[in-house]
Amino acid sequence: MPATVKPADAEEARPRARGRPRSLTSRDAILKAARELMDQLGPAGVTMEAVAARAGVGKPTVYRWWPDRHAVAMAALMEAQPSDQPAAIAKRTRTLQAALAQQMQDIADTFGSPRGRSVASMIAASDPNTELSKAFRNHFVLARREEGRGLLQEALQRGELREGLDLDVTLDLLYGPLFFRLLLGHAPLDAAFVKQLLGQVLLGLRSGDGN
Amino acid sequence: MPATVKPADAEEARPRARGRPRSLTSRDAILKAARELMDQLGPAGVTMEAVAARAGVGKPTVYRWWPDRHAVAMAALMEAQPSDQPAAIAKRTRTLQAALAQQMQDIADTFGSPRGRSVASMIAASDPNTELSKAFRNHFVLARREEGRGLLQEALQRGELREGLDLDVTLDLLYGPLFFRLLLGHAPLDAAFVKQLLGQVLLGLRSGDGN
């Protein structure tokens, strides 16, 4: 799913806007420049002037695509990491616990990187009410949570989990602690933690009731 | 615990510095101004110029106390909310589950407020490695988590929880999902959620092993 501000590509009419079409080349150059600045200087380095200069583009062209520097940075990060296959590959080959463990470790690795830190800091710094901010959170965090929902539902169908489980609470029980440690950094985020976390959560999912 | 970067008020010598002493009045006026700006304009509104102007203070005076705008903002927020008694009062009067539920609901209320949103956004936006940032995270999040540790330890001594419990994982299991929903806002953070959350977590704490 593209990171543009106006996807709007419902296949209907869309009367082939008048005038010169926007240059996708410019758009890509802008996002590439933003990504490089993000990696080299962090989120604060993604200034409109630096992005435009590095992309070989006029500042107004950047503003034609995105309304401000936060939007450019978010679009660059979203385009950089498609949020795709990694877990999907592993999905079917393991047990629920193994699949979740792998995905969570993958998330930890991703967010442990400098670019991941940038993502985290932008999630919290941006106005949470804008559409772009929601899309960004969805892209980087909630999409992973939805992968987990898929894994849980399969396990549910296999009868490995008890009926009547509140999936949303369970998902937060899995991913909440993960991002909590990522953001706070008060304790290590290693394989042992993931194992313990999964163990405690899954224990409560197998039998009995959680009330 | 003061919010200044340099407490340094070790009671020893301190040769009664020459010249005019720093005005505590100024300090308080600065923090008050910062708090007001934070409430009215959000974290981005806490600029040094605005703070100094509103406090009726010169900019260098602000810089004499804190090194940059983030520090002023953090100090203002920390001074505003002492992170004290609320849970302490309730501690002894209820069951573990009830005490935790009350504290968590209290946290949710606190962070649901505009000022709480500011706190959350500053946590994620600030450089996580600075001392001030650590103090800030500790003040607003980890201190609450430590309150929970106290509650769990009491329950442990009462034999309500199984031995060998990994308290750190358990604490993240409790507070992680809470802050996860606070930050992401993907699902409501109401009493039902708190109840479900506590139910699922405590279920795994009572018997059996979590491995």
Place this chain on the structure above:
Amino acid sequence: MPATVKPADAEEARPRARGRPRSLTSRDAILKAARELMDQLGPAGVTMEAVAARAGVGKPTVYRWWPDRHAVAMAALMEAQPSDQPAAIAKRTRTLQAALAQQMQDIADTFGSPRGRSVASMIAASDPNTELSKAFRNHFVLARREEGRGLLQEALQRGELREGLDLDVTLDLLYGPLFFRLLLGHAPLDAAFVKQLLGQVLLGLRSGDGN
């Protein structure tokens, strides 16, 4: 005589260019828009974007007719005021002094208007070496001076003026002070001034020599 930069309509071949011919409707709309902007906002308001937008025309269409914004503004002003009959009508009906007085008052009125101020400011602001600039100066100022030359020559033939008069100096003696006050605004430009001016100048033209 049209105000376009490229009249070039030498009646010869001109192989009746292929393709769609330029729209005179557009041309007129552009000049009309430029005139309106000039009147409402002054010379600085005559921007290519505003002209094109107000004329309901694409920017390249404007550039197809004129090379830059100055040219458009000058063309608009020149087209607006044909520099014609006013004095021509009066020419024959009066004495030299009366005819000059009327023309000069007419010039003063013209240049005293907002549009006249625009003309004056463009004369001085434009690069004096371009062809267009020369045509513009000629249209608005020197053409009037040439009218005066005609009046003087008639008077010369009637024997009202002494022989050997340097007409160019005399013309500048008449029109120089007029435009001087117009541009500098240091003193009123009223009928009394015109009368005084003509009196002093013509005094020197009647007899004796000016050496």
Place this chain on the structure above:
Amino acid sequence: MPATVKPADAEEARPRARGRPRSLTSRDAILKAARELMDQLGPAGVTMEAVAARAGVGKPTVYRWWPDRHAVAMAALMEAQPSDQPAAIAKRTRTLQAALAQQMQDIADTFGSPRGRSVASMIAASDPNTELSKAFRNHFVLARREEGRGLLQEALQRGELREGLDLDVTLDLLYGPLFFRLLLGHAPLDAAFVKQLLGQVLLGLRSGDGN
């Protein structure tokens, strides 16, 4: 007399403004930079960015002293040429005609230079109603005209000129044609012209009446 916008140096109170005083060093560097740009690139080259960069000064500092680019350019030109002694020296040593001839040739030389062209173009391009614009016109043009008034008054006292002369008209009669040719460029501005001009004007001043 300085070119600052706020001279206001009436020697009275002026309570020694609070805060850091403005740096005259910066002011001078700005004006010097503006002058150099004016000489090298013409009036259009005097952009705020270029001035600030060349002066080694921040843009806001330039705006602290002058409100816009025109003001900077005018101040630079006024500071560059003090509009002083030249004629004053010659004043007493010659006849009226010789003194005027020298001054007028001096004016022609001054305004014939590139910098003089810039001055002329700025006079006509600037909003004639602002205080700065008036000061500018006064500095470069009317001050010279006033020198001429002095010369005429001396001649008047010596009895060289007839009584009842309208000095203002006479002055415009002298300087108007000069600036007319300067601005329009339709005829040479050489010694012969100056001689002819003075001859015709002075002829009318000696005897008879100009009505």
Place this chain on the structure above:
DNA sequence: GGATAATCGAGACGGTACGTCGCGTCTTCAT
């Protein structure tokens, strides 16, 4: 009559400069 070609409106393009705001530092006088 169908191809060809220059024009049309529209509007995005790379740029330059605008005038503003905030940073964190420095310099002044008054306390």
Place this chain on the structure above:
DNA sequence: ATGAAGACGCGACGTACCGTCTCGATTATCC
């Protein structure tokens, strides 16, 4: 020495126009 005041160099902001280009659509001439 510290207080407030405020100017300093700096750098980024977001906007306005510049003059050029690239679209699809239109309108004429030429084959």
